[in-house]
Amino acid sequence: MKKYSIGIDLGGTKILTAIIDKENGEIISSVKKKTKKDKGAEKIIQKIINSIQEVLEESKTSISEIENIGIGVAGQTDRKKGIIINAPNIDFNNINIKDILEKEFKIPVFLGNDVEIATIGEMYFGAGKDEKDYICIFVGTGIGSGIVQDGKIRYGSTGTAGEIGHIIVDVGGRSCGCGGCGCLEAYASRLAIEKRIIGALRKGRKSDIQNYIIDDKPIKTSMIRKALEKNDELITQIINEASEYLASGIASAVNFYNPSLIIIGGGLMNAIDYFYTKTIETAKIKSLPTPANNIRFKKAELGDFSGVIGAALLADYRKK
Numbered sequence: 511m512k513k514y515s516i517g518i519d520l521g522g523t524k525i526l527t528a529i530i531d532k533e534n535g536e537i538i539s540s541v542k543k544k545t546k547k548d549k550g551a552e553k554i555i556q557k558i559i560n561s562i563q564e565v566l567e568e569s570k571t572s573i574s575e576i577e578n579i580g581i582g583v584a585g586q587t588d589r590k591k592g593i594i595i596n597a598p599n600i601d602f603n604n605i606n607i608k609d610i611l612e613k614e615f616k617i618p619v620f621l622g623n624d625v626e627i628a629t630i631g632e633m634y635f636g637a638g639k640d641e642k643d644y645i646c647i648f649v650g651t652g653i654g655s656g657i658v659q660d661g662k663i664r665y666g667s668t669g670t671a672g673e674i675g676h677i678i679v680d681v682g683g684r685s686c687g688c689g690g691c692g693c694l695e696a697y698a699s700r701l702a703i704e705k706r707i708i709g710a711l712r713k714g715r716k717s718d719i720q721n722y723i724i725d726d727k728p729i730k731t732s733m734i735r736k737a738l739e740k741n742d743e744l745i746t747q748i749i750n751e752a753s754e755y756l757a758s759g760i761a762s763a764v765n766f767y768n769p770s771l772i773i774i775g776g777g778l779m780n781a782i783d784y785f786y787t788k789t790i791e792t793a794k795i796k797s798l799p800t801p802a803n804n805i806r807f808k809k810a811e812l813g814d815f816s817g818v819i820g821a822a823l824l825a826d827y828r829k830k
């Protein structure tokens with residue numbers, strides 16, 4: 511068995527690629543590429559290939575030293591065949607990424623989804639280390655979760671278990687990207703929070719965040735954090751509201767699944783302690799007393815790298 515594998519986190523707006531030392535989770539080299547402006551799968555596939563070549567060159571590693579490549583994508587996958595069935599953010603439909611990359615690099619390629627690889631990363635080298643039963647919740651553009659039962663991810667009968675972002679927290683409420691209404695994701699994801707901020711500003715609400723936003727550039731996590739630190743009324747209200755919904759979704763998971771631990775990750779959670787603390791305190795209050803008294807919460811520990819680390823360990827995890 512070789513020491514290194516390559517992990518790729520193919521998200522909606524970026525590709526993060528890294529060579530990982532599988533013995534300790536160390537990142538040997540990594541490269542991040544944006545995909546936002548790319549139309550069509552071909553360009554993105556080329557960027558993936560380039561990014562693999564770059565991490566090899568940067569660390570002066572030969573492909574013969576790499577055990578395999580693991581890739582996780584935000585979308586529906588056929589794990590066995592290595593097909594990305596549908597990844598709407600990057601316009602991938604029925605693409606056999608396993609075949610393409612195996613032809614190019616002549617080493618085995620494994621495919622999973624983004625939440626799965628992030629959960630595996632936390633399982634091996636993050637907050638899930640030495641734990642057996644827990645849920646990893648990732649609050650990002652969307653909201654997803656990985657359910658770990660007795661040290662193994664629970665995939666469900668169609669491989670879609672853990673879709674906590676589509677727990678319905680408001681019957682007949684806001685429309686969600688899935689086609690439904692009132693899903694948690696439409697209230698507490700990063701995208702939902704940004705929409706609320708932009709909508710309120712358009713309606714003429716005043717906020718400190720206006721001092722940081724440049725034209726139509728996206729709202730950064732650091733801007734939200736700065737506004738919160740200044741006790742900005744609008745941003746505090748929006749974060750409180752998102753936190754209330756998120757806590758409701760988490761409490762439902764606590765009551766329904768009774769895990770011993772919930773790990774929460776994602777950029778906003780990582781960077782904004784207020785959001786994390788408020789959410790877990792409210793989730794405990796909203797949960798039934800017996801599971802609430804026993805539940806522990808932890809922040810995810812690997813930040814943006816949980817996905818690439820988990821992707822590099824995807825094959826090892828599946829052999830477990």
Ligand SMILES: [Zn+2]
Pocket residue numbers: 675676686687688689690691693695
């Ligand atoms: Zn939904």
